[in-house]
Amino acid sequence: MSEQTTDTGQTDSEHPEHSEGGRYTSKGKEFTRDTRYISTRITRDGRDGFAVEAGRYRLVAARACPWANRTLIVRRLLGLEDALSVGMPGPTHDARSWTFDLDPDGKDPVLGIERLQDAYLARDPEYPRGITVPAIVDTTTGAVVTNDYAQITLDMSSEWVDHHREGAPDLYPEHLRAEIDEVNDRVFRDVNNGVYKCGFAGSQRAYDASYARLWNALDWLEDRLAGQRYLVGDSITEADVRLFTTLARFDAVYHGHFKCNRNKLSEMPALWGYARDLFQTPGFGDTIDFAQIKEHYYVVHTDINPTQIIPQGPDLSGWLTAHGRDQLGGRPFGAGTAPGPVRDDEKVSVGHSPLT
Template sequence: MSDEFSTKGAYTTMGEEFTRDTAYITDRITKDARPVGPGIQTWPVEAGRYRLVVSRACPWANRTTIVRRLLGLEDAISMAVCGPTHDVRSWTFDKDPEGRDPVLGYERLQDAYFARFQDYPKGITVPAIVDIPTKAVVTNDFPWITLDFSTEWTEFHRDGAPDLYPEHLRDEMESVMKLIYTEINNGVYRCGFAGSQDAYDKAYDRLFNALDKISHRLETRRYLMGDTITEADVRLFTTLARFDAVYHGHFKCNRQKLSEMPVLWAYARDVFQTPGFGDTTDFVDIKRHYYEVHEDINPTKIVPKGPNFANWFTPHHREEMGGSPFGDGTAPGPVREPLEPGHSIEELIVAQSA
């Protein structure tokens, strides 16, 4: 595996511009393993068969923890949580007793990849879904993991689960989510890993042009697609949640902090304060990952103490726009798998005020 995985994850470079490597394992888990397209292997939906492997530091993995909780899939799909850092080889299960996942028996996520693909040549990425009986990776194709949670795992959704991928909105959603992914989710990385001043300047302009477009869209609607939360909001939120803590300084995305962009900041607080979002966001792991792993950007590995997280709980007033986060559904119940001690935002606020 390339040493580049140790700092930037799976990516390639085109000249001096950051380009993410999107050659994921395209297998999908579908109802009765129904076919979904040429060249895509499908696996059957089966409660208890699969293990979702995440790191709470990773924005792509954070999507899966949010959607799994919103839909109530905790009993159907178990979850393993890697630590916030990785080395050249892979993510590790250093949060578990003796540094080994109790279900898979692995110390490193790479073992699940190698169990299926000997000498797997790509990045060992999270999120990944692993087949528990064979202990082999099924897929790491993160955009489809959450969409399939919504559309293929419906038998195991909780009562009152929201419709995060409404059929009548899908065409418009795909356009919005493409903008979010290419220009915002990936845009912050394009800034952070730019290989020249010119590449950085172009990336910076692209990112903030897209943020301005999304801000304009949110001036007249509470959520990206209207009155209720959808997959599009999940995809935007995980980048916004990391913006002031990491991307503003570490990735030089510093035209403004999120907290200085009134519409986006109010929207982000609205979503953060919704069950399933803030309670799955681990700012400790987020900061440790970026500042400790990206040694080429931060060679000292010093993790900043700030920012102050208390402002995430300030009133946002977005409820005055109407709508309801879950539409005709209900909020998920109490957190089943809380963040580790000292990592919840409530505890961080107390620690910062001490």
């Protein structure tokens, strides 16, 4: 296996946590996310060798993972269920791979595999990096096409348009893309990834710096959302999807488990109202499985929670309380409409959400 270089120019020998399964922290160092994803794209013209085709591909997306959760939300908002099937691994994984332990016989019913790792190895028998979700697999070969989660949702909006439902919202409108990209850049750096940089910090200095950046960003978002219903424009966009999956996990996981504890999300009026508004919007809260989320973080991250004890709280009933955000105006789906009911085989388990 050749030595790999990260986006920061550092090698796997400097960051063993990028190639050693089950390891998330490196003592004395800040957390650095390995962003070397499989960048192949599925497009309308098939320029990378993979053309959009209904029924050909399978999205593998664990409910527990915030990056995968984005794809579940966008797939549902755009109505891609008939075109792009979904496989959902269980909330925990071992050092090797996510596994399909929730499916009968522990195998994905379409791909016929027990481990997502098998699809990565079908793409590259010596695949050197982590086995991540989301991933899109070509069912004709059983091989992963891409795991580039940021590009996957953008392509769902721009490349899968022929398969969007009637009334699908425009989540990445052309005239707002520059602003969406700017907001997404800071939200990723300081919030989406920022909570991980706090939780997986290998030194007090690294933690302190990440903690300061996280709360500076959350205060910026609190101010921004005090006077507008959505992050960019007057309807839901890709920016809202990306922020929401972190907010949904904040009080349940990041506040305690990742030491992001200046205050709870529920103590920030604008952000808490905004999060509840989205949670109660079809396509958002109905993809959130709090039981799986907690099990994943508290069981898998044994280097920061060696007892693997899963906390009982927090109380989730607040997610369904009135938010009053509609007084700020805006239309959730713009000129479009809300998605229909969740399919029976994709519903969150009873008791895993205040919606169930």
